[in-house]
Amino acid sequence: MISCFDIGGSFIRHGELRQDGTVSETGRVATPGADWHAFVQAIDKCSKKSQEPISISLAGAYDERSGIADVANIPCLHKRHVQMDLEAALGRPVVITNDANAFALAEAIDGTGRGKPVVFGIILGSGVGGGLVVNGSLVTGVGGMAGEWGHGPVMDPTAGGQITGLEHYPCGCGQVGCIDATCSARGMERIHASLHGAQLASRDITATWHDGETQAAETIEAFTTLLARALSVLVNTLGPDVIPVSGGLSNDAILLDLIDRKTRALVLADYASPLVVKGQFAENGGLHGAGIVARTKFRREKA
Numbered sequence: 001m002i003s004c005f006d007i008g009g010s011f012i013r014h015g016e017l018r019q020d021g022t023v024s025e026t027g028r029v030a031t032p033g034a035d036w037h038a039f040v041q042a043i044d045k046c047s048k049k050s051q052e053p054i055s056i057s058l059a060g061a062y063d064e065r066s067g068i069a070d071v072a073n074i075p076c077l078h079k080r081h082v083q084m085d086l087e088a089a090l091g092r093p094v095v096i097t098n099d100a101n102a103f104a105l106a107e108a109i110d111g112t113g114r115g116k117p118v119v120f121g122i123i124l125g126s127g128v129g130g131g132l133v134v135n136g137s138l139v140t141g142v143g144g145m146a147g148e149w150g151h152g153p154v155m156d157p158t159a160g161g162q163i164t165g166l167e168h169y170p171c172g173c174g175q176v177g178c179i180d181a182t183c184s185a186r187g188m189e190r191i192h193a194s195l196h197g198a199q200l201a202s203r204d205i206t207a208t209w210h211d212g213e214t215q216a217a218e219t220i221e222a223f224t225t226l227l228a229r230a231l232s233v234l235v236n237t238l239g240p241d242v243i244p245v246s247g248g249l250s251n252d253a254i255l256l257d258l259i260d261r262k263t264r265a266l267v268l269a270d271y272a273s274p275l276v277v278k279g280q281f282a283e284n285g286g287l288h289g290a291g292i293v294a295r296t297k298f299r300r301e302k303a
């Protein structure tokens, strides 16, 4: 039985690839973040010490050409040749996919983008990520970074534009004013703090916005404007048939609808129906995407 894993900073979710190509989730364990030996043992135990291949969705950047992962929140994997080292430790084939890419693949093959040529899956959660699938194939790009639209400044460094009172928030990538730092759930909280001097969690900001509260409405207006502007560049560049969304903010249907309408109003093409929609695999895109990689790579190799 091919084992599939969705490895995040807090939890490892695991499952088994069924004959019909779906993944049945078998459980989750805490991620041994700092201990490589414990990490290997956890993977081995969760996959029932079988000799079958393993397919992993990893919450971090992964360059399949160099084989090196960039996962600052899982120190034992950070800057490691994860695939090579896991194969050596477990004695079986391992394939690794970045989690946003796994989600995009799940949507393009079996989800909202099924049968559609260009699918750009995005994550709107504590950070911002994405993955591009064209004609059913994942585009990984130089350094495995294709689809990572969250980095690169979105804020106007001269300020004084249509939205005033915002700072240029520092980003984990070392730049300032990135989409990731501004248009994520954390970004929404930063915008709210800049505009109103109040520290509120993103879910409280959206809840009070739904209740008609003025300050939250101003925050959401600025947040969705910046996000729609960034997305409009992507839409004009890629011509996606659908932009499925995963991550915590994808659970707010009213927010997604607003982001969708504002984005479609800015782009050149005429999208008559919603473009930015909640992904069918918003909750389990990592595992399902790992399953797709496994069934294309290992089952095809086996045949």
Ligand SMILES: [Zn+2]
Pocket (backbone or CB within 6 Å): 150, 151, 152, 171, 172, 173, 174, 175, 178, 179, 180, 181
């Ligand atoms: Zn950045």
